[in-house]
Amino acid sequence: MVNVIDFDETTKLKELAKVIGLSERHLQRLSQEGIIKKNDKGKYLLYESIRSYINYLKEIESTPQQLQEEKLKNEIEYLKTRDRKENIKIKILEADLHEASDVKRVMNNIISGFKGQLQTIPYKLAPLVIGIDNLGEIQEIITNNINSVLLELSEYDRSKFLKNREYVNNDDEEGQ
Structure with missing residues (x-):
């Protein structure tokens, strides 16, 4: 019986890896x-x-040895670049790193809100201090209101930076 070799035969990655002896x-x-x-x-x-x-x-x-070394250096550089890219993706997913467009959007929203709150202070405080003759009491009311606005500004909310991270997942699938 003669075995005919099928040169178009396909195999799974796992089987090919075993045959060739590579990961x-x-x-x-x-x-x-x-x-x-x-x-x-x-x-x-x-x-x-x-x-x-x-x-x-x-x-x-x-x-030649020199070309082999150059190829090895290129492979090492490729792996380093890939690792940096993966680390950046992880930091983005964990909200420890933000894209410039996200920072700009969030900061514009925060500053607009802060500006609006500062502009309302006179209208909120005027009725509160209108009949008060004690300077210390007026200063305390003003200080408390300003501190309230500043406290809200100082609270970092990482959820404001989160957005759809689908592009990171899509990029992972392409790499595999």
Whole structure:
């Protein structure tokens, strides 16, 4: 009985990783670089991927040491950049880092509200102090009202900065 090799045979990432002896993550990166081959349905082409990976290894082996070092440096830089990007995404999701547009929007809202509250102070306080002759009592009423406005301004509310974080999740799916 003669076995016919199907050069269009596809396989799962996990199986291909076992055959080649690499992690699934490494294979995904090699796939992004075009070394590991997929068909138009996103399935991994077994024989073409293995052949391409062997050629890749031969190329690395025949590449002068300086080029290998340069490629390694580029890979390290890529990983560092990816890690920085992931850290930024985490800080955004945890509301420890805000986009400039969010800060501008929130600060404009806070300042507008603060301005409005300051502008209403004379109208709120005039009726309260109109009949008071004691300067200390007038100062206390004014101070209490100003401190109330300042207290509201000083309260940081991280929920004001939160917005739809869907773009971070979408970006994660593209990386996989």
